Amino acid sequence: MAEHRSRLQIYGIVFVALIGLTAVTLLLGGVELGAWHTIVGLAIASTKATLIVLFFMHLLHSPRVTWLVAGTTLLFLAILLLMTLTDYLSRGEG
Amino acid sequence: MSANPTHLAHHFADVRQQHDTATLGMWVFLVTEAMVFGGLFLAYTVYRVLYAAEFAAASAHLNVVFGGVNTIVLLSSSLTMALAVYWAQTGQQGRVPAALILTALLGTAFLVIKGFEYHGDYEDNLMPGLAFDEHAWGPHPERVKLFLVIYYIMTGVHAVHLIIGIGLISILALMARRGRFTRGYYYPVEVGGLYWHFVDVIWVFLLPLLYLAGVRN
Numbered sequence: 001m002a003e004h005r006s007r008l009q010i011y012g013i014v015f016v017a018l019i020g021l022t023a024v025t026l027l028l029g030g031v032e033l034g035a036w037h038t039i040v041g042l043a044i045a046s047t048k049a050t051l052i053v054l055f056f057m058h059l060l061h062s063p064r065v066t067w068l069v070a071g072t073t074l075l076f077l078a079i080l081l082l083m084t085l086t087d088y089l090s091r092g093e094g
Numbered sequence: 095m096s097a098n099p100t101h102l103a104h105h106f107a108d109v110r111q112q113h114d115t116a117t118l119g120m121w122v123f124l125v126t127e128a129m130v131f132g133g134l135f136l137a138y139t140v141y142r143v144l145y146a147a148e149f150a151a152a153s154a155h156l157n158v159v160f161g162g163v164n165t166i167v168l169l170s171s172s173l174t175m176a177l178a179v180y181w182a183q184t185g186q187q188g189r190v191p192a193a194l195i196l197t198a199l200l201g202t203a204f205l206v207i208k209g210f211e212y213h214g215d216y217e218d219n220l221m222p223g224l225a226f227d228e229h230a231w232g233p234h235p236e237r238v239k240l241f242l243v244i245y246y247i248m249t250g251v252h253a254v255h256l257i258i259g260i261g262l263i264s265i266l267a268l269m270a271r272r273g274r275f276t277r278g279y280y281y282p283v284e285v286g287g288l289y290w291h292f293v294d295v296i297w298v299f300l301l302p303l304l305y306l307a308g309v310r311n
Contacts, residue, residue: 015173026162029306041302049295056176057291069121073128080132
């Protein structure tokens, strides 16, 4: 039996989660993670962004066409970043 | 005005479609804005990959306390913005102006804190062209300067978007105070909220990339 949460409760939970994830991000800043540093930071930021987009921006309850439009952002950013990196990462030492 | 409190325009089938069209239009704009910031994130990414050590070193000198506090400020403003939309949608119009004004005030607080932060950056010789010590950074000070310039441009463009957002929210607050919104007609508040949350999302990514590029001891 699913427990029905009011919209206000959900906003409160999301807000607390966002603050908590911010605290985690800042605390991990002092921990030596080596190569994982960037990945962890981006993973936390992506989680926070997802929470904001789904709940504060109401994407979760938006029409599918809105999902489609929002989704194109990820597609084009991926192309922009990854394809440009193929250039720089395939250059020689000169 | 009471004959059409939902302000339903004739070319829409119903209020729901009108509302969804408005929000979809803002989403389309936000996608283009994401690509604008995407270009800046691309520049950061490329040089972060190429000059990892200098970027990490420079990043550790930024004021992460200001950065962290500002993150809390913006996240709080997103909460007040979401509440404004919720109250507009559920017919509690009396609460909407206060929530919008609080959102705008929190956004302004961010800018004030940012101003203090920039001033601190100047005092710490972290402003290439104005205050920077070429000899304090090892063999490649130009890479450190590159990080700092990217930092100022990214936070600066973000701040411009925030200023625009504060203006929009303030106009919405005025409209709300004048009783312009109803349970059926509130999509301007929702659309303004979408823009505001987007600016918050950008900052959510700026925090780890700019302030935590390297470990801080």
